[in-house]
Amino acid sequence: MKLHTYFRSSAAYRVRIALNLKGIDYEAVPVHLLRDGGQQKQPAYRHINPSGMVPTLQDERGTLTQSMAILEYLEETHPAVPLLPVDPLGRARVRELAQIVSCDIHPLNNLRVMHYLVDELGVTEDAKKTWLRHWIIEGFASMESHLERHPGTGKFCHGETPTMADCFLVPQVFNALRFEIDIAPYPNIARIYGNCIALPAFEKAAPGQQPDAE
């Protein structure tokens, strides 16, 4: 299995965690998002992923893009270490938490959006940081509220073992810390993040541990 990845990509980081949790060996193929005008936008890469984004996963069956679709695929093809609970309502909750990150927070903070803000709208460095912080803080408040009030929240986002929700939360917290956002106002997020990064599967997936880390 080959994972086209960039060490600091939040979406690639999610897939690395899931592969590690499931104990799936893979070959990391680095795609540098800042070099050569963005290697993800070059024809060679667009040939395997027309969206020009990371990650892309390739196995003997085919080529897959979009982190959530990849995680669901891994869940269906490698069910031995499950990342979704068995009950439909629990499964919906895990996906809901993952999607707060993947739909409500992360899309507003990725590289292409930052470029547009600066290059097309001419926003200042300060206004860019305020934008980043705004969407993360709003999303974390929502996530924390979901975690705080639900009896299913445990050592991890849902129960006592990691799920897809944790695969999504951890890279987002990593980003938040990188942008110097204080996560103390979100005690469940902070606690779950701590529990996750103590596990080898999460540690091994961290940006600083990747072959292409800078």
Add this chain to the structure above:
Amino acid sequence: MKLHTYFRSSAAYRVRIALNLKGIDYEAVPVHLLRDGGQQKQPAYRHINPSGMVPTLQDERGTLTQSMAILEYLEETHPAVPLLPVDPLGRARVRELAQIVSCDIHPLNNLRVMHYLVDELGVTEDAKKTWLRHWIIEGFASMESHLERHPGTGKFCHGETPTMADCFLVPQVFNALRFEIDIAPYPNIARIYGNCIALPAFEKAAPGQQPDAE
């Protein structure tokens, strides 16, 4: 089953399509995103959905948010009319196409982002429209390329019957047309959109057909 919905919400529109395709009766509870400073942000609504967004689905089991999580839940609890194929690679592809819409296009164009652009960054009406068009055009180019090159594309995004991918694509095309974006450069998107809206399940879910339509 109760669906908290707003007629023009793209995310609620996706769920309405899926409910109709599966033949599930539901009660529509309108949440007006522009009235009372946004009814979705009021305590009464946040009590059922702390994210303060539509849609929210309530059934006898519990309360669910996030459109993709809701569609997966409906698929698991009401499998009679499937919106995912049976093979893992096909399922991954349908989710991938849905996520191009839900992660790469729609989050950049929703109401709260438009408000931030105008209220916080002071962008002009023209620059706001350019922003909207930019992300839809970039996303549609990517979607079209995925559809064009894949043998699984049929009368619908994947095969000869509607899937989750179509539930996501149609509301996004509806938005694009509302913003006067020409979809002729995306022949597969335009063709599939036409095939979808000819079906009663899609027609009944359209914004103009909702009890809260204006």
